[in-house]
Amino acid sequence: MTKREKHIVLLVGIVIAGWFIFRFWPQQSGPSENSDNHQFSLTDADRLLRSRQNIIARNKAINGELKTLQQRFYNAAQADNAKIALLKTVEGIAAQTSLAVEQKNMVSIHDDTIGVALEGKTSPESLIRFLQQITQSPIGLRIQRLQIHSLPETKQLNYQVAVITLVVKK
16 A cells, blocks of 8 residues: 555544544533433422413413414305305405406315306406405405406406405314
8 A cells, every 4th residue: 555545544544433432422511312310490390380371371372363363264164155155255345346247156176265256347446446355355365367358448347357265174
């Protein structure tokens, strides 16, 4: 072996020996993370007992927020009722905004998504008010598809819009 090869072998040996020493040398810096011999003081026990009340309060707040969020969606267990309620909601918004609807259909996209497809001819103001009301509804409604064709001779829009929402298991 040449002198250079000896130095490389010696360097590799030192690195491997260092790794073994570092890996298997006992740690004396503190208790092991895996040991079950934890010593708790009175202040630690008091802190843990006080945190129980915080955990209960957070749990109540989270459950209240979950119920509030679930009210924004329809129940998946009652899919037929959810479809009817969605249709009534969208029809109500269309009536409020004076949106002229010529055709409406129920749409099922996935197991957890239902929707209503609307078609018709209306004024641009009515369509914009309808879209604003949809996005501001208390139920989580979204516009999935919107197609607009202008009819300049009548100053109206020929539209197709699909409004969808999620249904959740409550």
